[in-house]
Amino acid sequence: MRLIWAWAILGAYLWFSPLWGQEGVRYLMLDDPQLGARKMAVWAPKNTSSKDSLQVLVLMDGQMLFDGTTTWNQQEWRVDEIMDSLMLQKAIPPTLVVGLWHAEKQRRAEYFPQKVYEQLSREELVRVQELWQATLESTDQVPLPYSDNFTEWIAQKVLPYVYTQYPTAHRTPQHTFIGGSSMGGLLAWYAHLEHPEIFGGSMSMSTHWPGLYTLENNPLPAAFKNYLEKNLPTTPMGSWYFDTGYQTLDAMYPAWQTQVDEVLAAKGYGPRHWQTRYEPKGAHTEQDWARRLPDALVWLLNAEKPRRYLALGDSYTIGESVSFDQRWTTQLAKGWSAHGTEWTTTTIAKTGWTTDELNQALNEADLALPYDRVSLLIGVNNQYRGRAIEPYRRELNGLIQRAMGYAGGRKDQVFLVSIPDWGVTPFAQSRDKTLIAQQIDQYNEAMYQEASAHGLNWIDITPISRRNSAQSDWIAPDGLHPGPSMYQAWVEKIRETLPQ
Numbered sequence: 001m002r003l004i005w006a007w008a009i010l011g012a013y014l015w016f017s018p019l020w021g022q023e024g025v026r027y028l029m030l031d032d033p034q035l036g037a038r039k040m041a042v043w044a045p046k047n048t049s050s051k052d053s054l055q056v057l058v059l060m061d062g063q064m065l066f067d068g069t070t071t072w073n074q075q076e077w078r079v080d081e082i083m084d085s086l087m088l089q090k091a092i093p094p095t096l097v098v099g100l101w102h103a104e105k106q107r108r109a110e111y112f113p114q115k116v117y118e119q120l121s122r123e124e125l126v127r128v129q130e131l132w133q134a135t136l137e138s139t140d141q142v143p144l145p146y147s148d149n150f151t152e153w154i155a156q157k158v159l160p161y162v163y164t165q166y167p168t169a170h171r172t173p174q175h176t177f178i179g180g181s182s183m184g185g186l187l188a189w190y191a192h193l194e195h196p197e198i199f200g201g202s203m204s205m206s207t208h209w210p211g212l213y214t215l216e217n218n219p220l221p222a223a224f225k226n227y228l229e230k231n232l233p234t235t236p237m238g239s240w241y242f243d244t245g246y247q248t249l250d251a252m253y254p255a256w257q258t259q260v261d262e263v264l265a266a267k268g269y270g271p272r273h274w275q276t277r278y279e280p281k282g283a284h285t286e287q288d289w290a291r292r293l294p295d296a297l298v299w300l301l302n303a304e305k306p307r308r309y310l311a312l313g314d315s316y317t318i319g320e321s322v323s324f325d326q327r328w329t330t331q332l333a334k335g336w337s338a339h340g341t342e343w344t345t346t347t348i349a350k351t352g353w354t355t356d357e358l359n360q361a362l363n364e365a366d367l368a369l370p371y372d373r374v375s376l377l378i379g380v381n382n383q384y385r386g387r388a389i390e391p392y393r394r395e396l397n398g399l400i401q402r403a404m405g406y407a408g409g410r411k412d413q414v415f416l417v418s419i420p421d422w423g424v425t426p427f428a429q430s431r432d433k434t435l436i437a438q439q440i441d442q443y444n445e446a447m448y449q450e451a452s453a454h455g456l457n458w459i460d461i462t463p464i465s466r467r468n469s470a471q472s473d474w475i476a477p478d479g480l481h482p483g484p485s486m487y488q489a490w491v492e493k494i495r496e497t498l499p500q
Helices: 002-016 079-088 104-111 114-118 122-133 147-165 183-194 220-231 248-252 254-266 286-301 328-337 355-363 380-384 389-406 433-453 484-497
Strands: 025-030 038-043 055-059 095-100 176-181 201-205 239-245 274-279 307-313 343-349 367-369 373-377 414-417 457-459
Touching: 025 147, 038 079, 038 147, 055 147, 055 286, 079 095, 079 286, 095 147, 104 147, 104 183, 114 147, 114 183, 114 220, 147 183, 176 183, 176 286, 183 201, 183 220, 183 239, 201 286, 220 254, 239 248, 239 254, 239 286, 248 254, 254 274, 274 286, 307 328, 307 355, 307 389, 328 343, 328 484, 343 355, 355 389, 367 389, 373 389, 380 433, 389 414, 389 433, 414 433, 414 484, 433 457, 457 484
Parallel strands: 055 095, 055 176, 176 201, 201 239, 239 274, 307 343, 307 373, 373 414, 414 457
Antiparallel strands: 025 038, 038 095, 274 367
């Protein structure tokens, strides 16, 4: 009997003791009087030493994270492979991942934001219980949400255990994160909101704003949004990541995610504290979450987040006939970066686009809001095709509304660039240059009026485009578009208003 106890003690020690540098995933069980025996997994970076400082990321639905051969649908998040790859690239700091198994039939009750449920009106509660009951077996009863107990278990039991096994793991909220998808996405932002002393960031992928499986007469999406609106601090704190696709179950989410974005923007949350990615082709599957995970982790797990500039437009914005480095948008971002803060540029533009074509492209674009700065230069192809001013003004107004939304409502970070006059180029030598100039001026006047009406920055580069410069690279080789020197002059003009 003593020998048996000795082996049992030794086995427990080996099972729960820290294994520095272990590759792969450690699986274990933690008991809790209320939650019962719960399975969890801890993944540590390769070649971890006892001196390495480690961040901690807690993820929901642990059984779906690491091994697709054991999951119900043979899919997985590929968390271990993705974390390995990102750390090898030094794209994220060394980070532990703690995966918590969900509670099977009680998953919804465990992940459902409890205080939101408890604050429903009587009428709302009756409706929610009706909808919930419709998802259960006839012999099952609607359970009471217990996410407060669950998050307390994470804070009081799971994380302290992890700290005993990995003594150099950070114990500060700035280095502790929580994430999940679908119902797990609801739990992630709720735990972050309720326990800012524990979690400094949350990752909510495909957040299940309906709470159930229908939007019809469902009070929950509005209740979740209202709870965030009431309880989210007005002084921005932490890092809040959301995303949504538009396919399969994710199709229910974008409209409500947009409303949550509006709450964050109204509370003063900007690109340093909040990001929402919209992916029109994104779906509600583990394979898709695995595809979206690297971008989410790079944003969430890095304290320093690069400034991001979104450039919207047509051939001028993509720098037709010049190299990438010679584009005015690239030169502009480089100039801003010279002040010590890195700027990255996302461009949504194409040669020949009109206002309506840009608008359609934005419907299909992957976007990560909010951007630090947004520019809009569009209209030359409306003019070239002989379109009327009023439809242009109407479509431009819609694009301006979108641009302001992409900047999180910060009007001072949106700027409109006037249309250059292509009538002075060799391409137009056989055309009516006076008429072209008049039409360009009419379009620019409409753009200026819309910019002024919305309180946006207006950058008039048209006089620059009309200069008779002797510089050999003033016009691009195609004889129509600006060359590197003209684009440099544009940048100098823009930086008079937006120097850095």
